[in-house]
Amino acid sequence: xxxxxxxxxxxIVPLISLLIAFLVSGLVILAIGEDPxxxxxxxxxxxxxxxxxxxxTLYYATNFVFTGLAVAIAFHAGFFNIGxxxxxxxxxxxxxxxxxxxxxxxxSLALIGATAGAAVFGAAWAAIPAWLRAKRGSHEVITTxxxxxxxxxxxxxxxxxxxxxxxxxxxxxxxxPAEVKLPRLGALMDSIGIPFSxxxxxxxxxxxxxxxxxxxxFILWHTRLGYQIRALGKKEKAAVYAGISPVRITMYxxxxxxxxxxxxxxxxxxxxxxxxxxxxxEGAGFIxxxxxxMGRSHPLGxxxxxxxxxxxxxxxxxxxxxxxxxxxxxxxxxxLVILFTGALDNMVRWxxxxxxxxxxxxx
Amino acid sequence: MTLMHKFLGATAALALSAGVAAxxxxxxYDLGGKFDKSFNEAAFNGAQKWVKEAGATxxxxxxxxxxxRVQFARRMAESGANPIVVMGFQNEETLKEVAPDYPDTSFxxxxxxxxxxxxxxxxxxxxxxxxxxxxLGAMASxxxxxxxxxxxxxxxxxxxACGYAQGAKAVNPDAKVxxxxxGDTPAAWNDPVKGGEIAKAQMSQGSxxxxxxxxxxxxxxxxxxxxGGVLSIGVDSNQNHLHPGKVLTSMLKLVDNAVYQxxxxxxGLKPGVVKMDLAAGGVGYALDDNNKDLISDDMKxxxxxxxxxxxxxxxxxxxxxxxxTCPAF
Numbered sequence: 036x037x038x039x040x041x042x043x044x045x046x047i048v049p050l051i052s053l054l055i056a057f058l059v060s061g062l063v064i065l066a067i068g069e070d071p072x073x074x075x076x077x078x079x080x081x082x083x084x085x086x087x088x089x090x091x092t093l094y095y096a097t098n099f100v101f102t103g104l105a106v107a108i109a110f111h112a113g114f115f116n117i118g119x120x121x122x123x124x125x126x127x128x129x130x131x132x133x134x135x136x137x138x139x140x141x142x143s144l145a146l147i148g149a150t151a152g153a154a155v156f157g158a159a160w161a162a163i164p165a166w167l168r169a170k171r172g173s174h175e176v177i178t179t180x181x182x183x184x185x186x187x188x189x190x191x192x193x194x195x196x197x198x199x200x201x202x203x204x205x206x207x208x209x210x211x212p213a214e215v216k217l218p219r220l221g222a223l224m225d226s227i228g229i230p231f232s233x234x235x236x237x238x239x240x241x242x243x244x245x246x247x248x249x250x251x252x253f254i255l256w257h258t259r260l261g262y263q264i265r266a267l268g269k270k271e272k273a274a275v276y277a278g279i280s281p282v283r284i285t286m287y288x289x290x291x292x293x294x295x296x297x298x299x300x301x302x303x304x305x306x307x308x309x310x311x312x313x314x315x316x317e318g319a320g321f322i323x324x325x326x327x328x329m330g331r332s333h334p335l336g337x338x339x340x341x342x343x344x345x346x347x348x349x350x351x352x353x354x355x356x357x358x359x360x361x362x363x364x365x366x367x368x369x370x371l372v373i374l375f376t377g378a379l380d381n382m383v384r385w386x387x388x389x390x391x392x393x394x395x396x397x398x
Numbered sequence: 399m400t401l402m403h404k405f406l407g408a409t410a411a412l413a414l415s416a417g418v419a420a421x422x423x424x425x426x427y428d429l430g431g432k433f434d435k436s437f438n439e440a441a442f443n444g445a446q447k448w449v450k451e452a453g454a455t456x457x458x459x460x461x462x463x464x465x466x467r468v469q470f471a472r473r474m475a476e477s478g479a480n481p482i483v484v485m486g487f488q489n490e491e492t493l494k495e496v497a498p499d500y501p502d503t504s505f506x507x508x509x510x511x512x513x514x515x516x517x518x519x520x521x522x523x524x525x526x527x528x529x530x531x532x533x534l535g536a537m538a539s540x541x542x543x544x545x546x547x548x549x550x551x552x553x554x555x556x557x558x559a560c561g562y563a564q565g566a567k568a569v570n571p572d573a574k575v576x577x578x579x580x581g582d583t584p585a586a587w588n589d590p591v592k593g594g595e596i597a598k599a600q601m602s603q604g605s606x607x608x609x610x611x612x613x614x615x616x617x618x619x620x621x622x623x624x625x626g627g628v629l630s631i632g633v634d635s636n637q638n639h640l641h642p643g644k645v646l647t648s649m650l651k652l653v654d655n656a657v658y659q660x661x662x663x664x665x666g667l668k669p670g671v672v673k674m675d676l677a678a679g680g681v682g683y684a685l686d687d688n689n690k691d692l693i694s695d696d697m698k699x700x701x702x703x704x705x706x707x708x709x710x711x712x713x714x715x716x717x718x719x720x721x722x723t724c725p726a727f
Binding site: 192 | 431459460461462463464465466469470472473487488490491509510550551552553554581582583584719720721722
């Protein structure tokens with residue numbers, strides 16, 4: 036069996052899948068009586084055509100990088116963490132508590148505190164399913180998704196009965212103090228002389244996300260812990276034979292996964308909303324699964340896939356602003372992208388593989 | 399519609415600079431989406447009523463994410479739309495941020511108050527309407543136990559429940575009022591299956607009148623009540639027709655009127671707080687051919703008397719939102 040060169044596997048296959056997904060989306064748009072070319076132009080222009088668009092695309096992408104990495108690191112250990120949503124919600128609670136009850140003198144210190152708060156709360160929320168998995172063998176797919184609902188209920192209770200300012204109708208925490216407002220990308224770019232939209236929500240957390248990508252890559256492929264995580268994920272029995280403790284590694288992998296999902300809140304809660312709102316995770320925990328699948332659980336792939344989903348989110352928003360295409364169609368496009376890049380991956384891979392084999396045989 | 403969008407998008411800047419006041423009104427739905435069978439859909443209906451009458455068009459937007467609230471409101475203001483109606487209490491912060499930047503644009507906020515010179519805040523006295531249907535429920539109940547199915551445990555919905563319980567206890571001080579909420583995720587507003595399950599659970603506890611204030615979830619509650627042979631109470635719009643003879647009444651919250659009125663008033667509409675209570679006809683209970691056999695003359699007389707007393711200020715219905723407590727729980 037001839038193999039494709041790795042670059043073809045990593046680049047050509049996802050690109051073709053993506054192309055098919057967009058073609059089918061175009062047909063759907065055509066079927067509802069709209070112009071697919073115009074729709075595509077609106078999406079690309081709205082998401083990538085201005086610094087304003089980029090600012091939004093990068094904001095969404097930052098969320099997805101964190102939740103994507105969370106799912107990816109669990110994948111490497113052989114677990115399917117679909118509790119990113121709940122862990123991100125708890126991360127938001129961590130951020131809110133740290134920012135509301137500690138008087139921070141400057142945003143940079145507050146960022147460190149909020150990062151720690153988000154990571155600890157996210158990890159703590161993953162700890163119980165992780166422990167149940169490690170010690171009791173309870174399947175993490177069941178427990179983590181159940182914990183999403185518990186997280187939702189807990190957050191609504193805390194927002195409505197504890198953090199909500201008296202007299203406010205909105206189940207949300209008070210605003211964080213002005214000192215802890217993170218600088219937005221617009222302000223940062225401005226300081227180095229590049230004009231960039233100031234109203235776009237992308238903020239300094241973007242760099243935290245990039246750092247997280249590098250850190251996850253380093254841990255997974257350049258540390259003993261990373262080796263143990265990957266060994267456990269490949270074959271548990273072999274890992275045990277090699278002296279790796281599955282309980283310990285399961286806990287480590289899931290705690291890191293939960294912490295990463297929690298970090299999403301630094302971007303959304305601290306960087307954008309500036310207060311803890313109800314339902315702050317907004318499905319990013321689930322998008323993270325698609326991002327990790329598409330990115331082949333590699334940090335670089337996750338970053339690219341997150342960017343793609345950021346584009347779909349922002350472009351989709353523009354679509355509903357500029358045309359009368361309903362917002363639900365954006366969900367259809369996202370679903371098609373996931374379908375073709377994730378579920379129907381082999382549909383593209385096999386023909387491409389055969390093509391490469393034929394090309395080699397022909398020489 | 400699309401053409402109109404394109405056209406207006408292109409000429410908006412021109413129209414603004416020329417000082418022309420012939421702007422299109424706009425409607426921004428909250429996260430539930432346009433067809434939520436409840437709050438947002440009522441706004442849509444109000445807008446449609448205006449379209450039919452005025453023969454003009456309006457712009458509308460549905461958002462996907464809370465991060466889009468400010469973004470969409472800003473973009474709508476920049477496109478030259480005026481007035482802009484924004485749905486939902488979660489947009490209180492949105493308008494505090496956006497409205498000061500567009501002093502020449504009129505904003506209308508439904509369900510919350512923002513004190514700015516170019517914002518009209520429309521709030522409803524849900525507790526008063528709920529009080530009346532609570533009275534009707536307690537009078538129609540044979541078991542002395544009635545119940546409430548809310549969407550989410552948030553102050554707005556608890557205000558419905560609290561008014562309902564107060565009304566019931568005004569008629570029958572021993573009435574038992576069961577209160578349940580559907581869930582804690584946005585799905586709670588559109589989960590008719592779970593609504594039906596909760597209704598059945600409440601029936602097994604003896605409830606024979608069930609009031610649903612839960613958006614699309616309420617349709618399942620009404621269905622389960624009709625199937626189980628007990629009475630239900632609809633919400634927001636008149637839902638009596640859904641199961642004729644089996645829906646006792648509906649608690650009316652006329653969001654559609656508020657939107658219609660805003661569109662009709664047009665740019666430069668009068669700002670300030672508009673309180674849509676019983677006196678203003680913003681809330682009430684529904685009486686039509688479908689439920690006329692369920693509500694006796696005696697019941698009607700009592701409710702009308704209470705209504706007059708509330709309007710006159712002789713009965714004060716406590717609003718849960720003022721102090722997060724309810725005397726009837």
